[in-house]
Amino acid sequence: MKTAIVGSAGQLGRAITAALGADAVPLTRDDLDLLQPATVAPTLEVLSCGRVINCSAYNLVDKAESEPDAAFAVNAWGVRSLALACKSLGIPLVHFSTDYVFGLDTDRRTPWSETDAPGPASAYGLSKLNGEYWALQADPRNLVIRTCGLYGERGTGGKGGNFVDTMLRVAGDGKPLRVVADQRCTPSNVIDIAAGALALIERGQGGLFHLTNAGDCSWHEFAQVIFTAADISPSLTPISSAEYPTAARRPRYSVLSTQKALAAGTPPLRDWQSAVTEYVRRKLGRH
Secondary structure, three states: OOEEEEEEOOOOHHHHHHHHHHHHEEEEEOOOOOOEEEEEEHHHHHHHHOEEEEEEOOOOOOOOHOOOHHHHHHHHHHHHHHHHHEEEEEEEEEEEHHHHHHHHOOOOOOOOOOOOOOOOOOOOHHHHHHHHHHHHHHHHOEEEEHHHHHHHOOOOOOOOOOOHHHHHHHHHHOOOEEEEEEEEEEOOOHHHHHHHHHHHHOOOOEEEEEEOOOEEEHHHHHHHHHHHOOOOOOEEEOOOOOHOOOOOOOOOOOOOOOOHHOOOOOOOEHHHHHHHHHHHHHHHHOO
């Protein structure tokens, strides 16, 4: 089945396009612009694809605080346009969301399940939550996948880069690093997320699912594993969120439970440390 990949130029879009191979129809913003709702259905109709996977997003988390309309235009209203277009054409939609739909509960210390009430702490998180609702409102059989801490080969759109690349670059410049140690998440390799998503699709799953690599860590622990994999020892100091103020409030704990995906028969994804280590060594030509 031919599958249209909206947002194919980004990290996740590239990984899914590669995983699908000849069945992928990659679409950049030049090919399909979610900010032009009248063009979405006609574009998809011409392509005659049997499925749409939406990897596009406005992901400038801090900037969204000062320009929420821009975030909502892509992450909410753009998803609405895409979901309604898919519904009119009878095409299933797969849409990706984020752990940032959580964050208001600062006391949470157990993984979030799909049945837990969301509570975004940022404009970005709120815009992504709205997109989830639009995707599922258009057709409950659509598949919405929340994931967390994505990294992979750099895309050409959005913010570009990722935490791993940033840490390696700054360390390579010989600069000391101060990294937050009181926010916990699960770093997730886009190659693994792509494989897990396709497994859910192959099993005909719909509704809301969480999908990440296994385990969790603080951002400081994440950085430590990156540097161990790279065989370097830069100056690395753990700090609190209060010592690194940002425009957007980040979730203190945004670890996602993947039990529902496992129960649906999706093969378990590898632990986050192995995935990060492989990515770093491959990037440095040491695989």
